[in-house]
Amino acid sequence: MEHTVKSYEAELSQLDQKISHMGGLVEQLLGNAFASLERRDPRLASEAIASDRAIDLMQKEIEELAISMIARRQPMAQDLRTIVSTLKVAGDLERIGDLAKNVAKRALAIAPETRPQSLILGLRHMTELATASLKNVLDAYMTRDDVKAMKVWNSDADLDALYNSVFRELLTYMMEDPRNIGLCTHLLFGAKNIERIGDHATNIAETVHYMVRGKPLEDDRPKGDKTSVTMIDTP
Amino acid sequence: MEHTVKSYEAELSQLDQKISHMGGLVEQLLGNAFASLERRDPRLASEAIASDRAIDLMQKEIEELAISMIARRQPMAQDLRTIVSTLKVAGDLERIGDLAKNVAKRALAIAPETRPQSLILGLRHMTELATASLKNVLDAYMTRDDVKAMKVWNSDADLDALYNSVFRELLTYMMEDPRNIGLCTHLLFGAKNIERIGDHATNIAETVHYMVRGKPLEDDRPKGDKTSVTMIDTP
Numbered sequence: 001m002e003h004t005v006k007s008y009e010a011e012l013s014q015l016d017q018k019i020s021h022m023g024g025l026v027e028q029l030l031g032n033a034f035a036s037l038e039r040r041d042p043r044l045a046s047e048a049i050a051s052d053r054a055i056d057l058m059q060k061e062i063e064e065l066a067i068s069m070i071a072r073r074q075p076m077a078q079d080l081r082t083i084v085s086t087l088k089v090a091g092d093l094e095r096i097g098d099l100a101k102n103v104a105k106r107a108l109a110i111a112p113e114t115r116p117q118s119l120i121l122g123l124r125h126m127t128e129l130a131t132a133s134l135k136n137v138l139d140a141y142m143t144r145d146d147v148k149a150m151k152v153w154n155s156d157a158d159l160d161a162l163y164n165s166v167f168r169e170l171l172t173y174m175m176e177d178p179r180n181i182g183l184c185t186h187l188l189f190g191a192k193n194i195e196r197i198g199d200h201a202t203n204i205a206e207t208v209h210y211m212v213r214g215k216p217l218e219d220d221r222p223k224g225d226k227t228s229v230t231m232i233d234t235p
Numbered sequence: 236m237e238h239t240v241k242s243y244e245a246e247l248s249q250l251d252q253k254i255s256h257m258g259g260l261v262e263q264l265l266g267n268a269f270a271s272l273e274r275r276d277p278r279l280a281s282e283a284i285a286s287d288r289a290i291d292l293m294q295k296e297i298e299e300l301a302i303s304m305i306a307r308r309q310p311m312a313q314d315l316r317t318i319v320s321t322l323k324v325a326g327d328l329e330r331i332g333d334l335a336k337n338v339a340k341r342a343l344a345i346a347p348e349t350r351p352q353s354l355i356l357g358l359r360h361m362t363e364l365a366t367a368s369l370k371n372v373l374d375a376y377m378t379r380d381d382v383k384a385m386k387v388w389n390s391d392a393d394l395d396a397l398y399n400s401v402f403r404e405l406l407t408y409m410m411e412d413p414r415n416i417g418l419c420t421h422l423l424f425g426a427k428n429i430e431r432i433g434d435h436a437t438n439i440a441e442t443v444h445y446m447v448r449g450k451p452l453e454d455d456r457p458k459g460d461k462t463s464v465t466m467i468d469t470p
Contacts, residue, residue, distance in 0.1 A: 063319075067305065067315070067319055070302065070305045070306050071305050071306075071309045071310065071311075071315060072309070074306045074307070074309065075306065076306075080302070080306060084298075084302055091326065171416060171417065171420065174409065174413070174416050174420075175413045175416055178409070178410045178413065181406060181409050181410050181416070182406065185406060185409075185420075185423065188420065188423075188424075189423075189424075189427065192424065
């Protein structure tokens with residue numbers, strides 16, 4: 001019995017280690033993806049894109065281990081909650097990896113652009129916020145820290161507000177000069193991807209809350225992206 | 236024992252019924268979302284947006300039933316594969332619901348627009364392809380029809396090709412006349428959402444293949460969206 005309990009805890013800690021490893025890969029991909037966009041560096045972009053495959057494989061590994069633990073050990077209550085939470089966190093990390101990969105794809109597209117670099121400043125700030133959320137929510141997961149998770153949850157409103165202003169700013173550049181349209185369209189999609197990364201960090205925060213508290217977060221997520229319903233004054 | 240087997244099969248069929256019901260809700264949401272975009276009908280858009288909540292709840296129900304079946308019944312091989320597949324399909328349907336909801340949000344934004352309706356024709360064709368894929372892949376799931384699933388999988392290249400041409404077309408409208416920029420930006424995001432719906436139908440096709448054949452599809456998904464790496468000639 002002692003042995004069973006121990007190896008069960010060993011499996012749980014193995015799940016955590018895999019999540020931690022996967023989170024590290026995702027942080028690295030996001031960093032490289034934005035750097036490749038900012039520097040218009042197609043080589044770094046290609047590396048970032050290729051690195052997403054390792055993240056997908058990690059998700060599969062985590063899924064397989066989690067499902068086999070549920071089937072073999074028939075965990076109850078708290079333990080089942082923890083294992084299911086791991087599945088959810090892995091799913092969100094995989095999506096963040098996809099979104100970061102999409103940012104790197106935009107970098108390939110704009111690599112030959114000669115329009116001013118300044119257009120990308122808003123995205124840099126967005127990436128800084130998203131990176132901090134990702135890092136903090138992974139810490140919160142590893143330490144089962146509900147307070148820290150809720151801080152991340154609340155901070156997503158800032159990223160959404162910033163996205164709203166970046167969206168408007170990019171539209172004005174497009175209206176000002178049609179030569180900006182190609183570049184700014186790619187940056188608009190890039191900005192949307194980063195905003196969505198914040199949403200997934202928020203999902204992970206909700207999962208941490210559920211793991212620690214044993215019940216789902218009652219309130220709705222703060223939804224601050226208003227751009228999809230923004231009426232644009234076209235001159 | 237007889238009883239146990241029967242009630243297990245009853246639970247499996249309950250899972251299928253829930254997936255079928257969820258799929259129906261998603262199809263309806265997608266139809267309403269595009270109709271609200273085409274007719275610039277904010278009331279229908281709001282209804283479509285609200286209907287996504289029922290889809291999210293269905294996913295939770297399916298997850299809970301599937302996880303509890305795995306924990307209680309410790310299914311092996313084929314049965315475990317089927318239950319895990321249900322989890323995956325529910326996940327993709329939830330994402331399709333989200334993407335369709337985003338299309339409806341764009342409809343709210345463009346409702347007051349007076350620019351010509353013709354700009355949306357490409358998106359209508361895209362929606363028709365995505366709707367057919369969704370319907371066919373759900374049929375393939377319910378009948379465990381691998382051949383039908385693979386047809387859906389292959390057809391995604393058409394949707395991607397169409398997205399590429401819609402993307403380019405919308406950019407030319409923007410360059411031609413800055414008054415089109417606001418509307419076309421929303422349509423670009425809408426088109427991207429529909430293209431992503433095709434990707435999730437493709438995921439479901441892969442899951443059907445895995446359920447029926449017992450092994451994952453070897454080849455990579457056909458990736459035809461080249462717009463994220465499209466170099467745009469700006470005049």
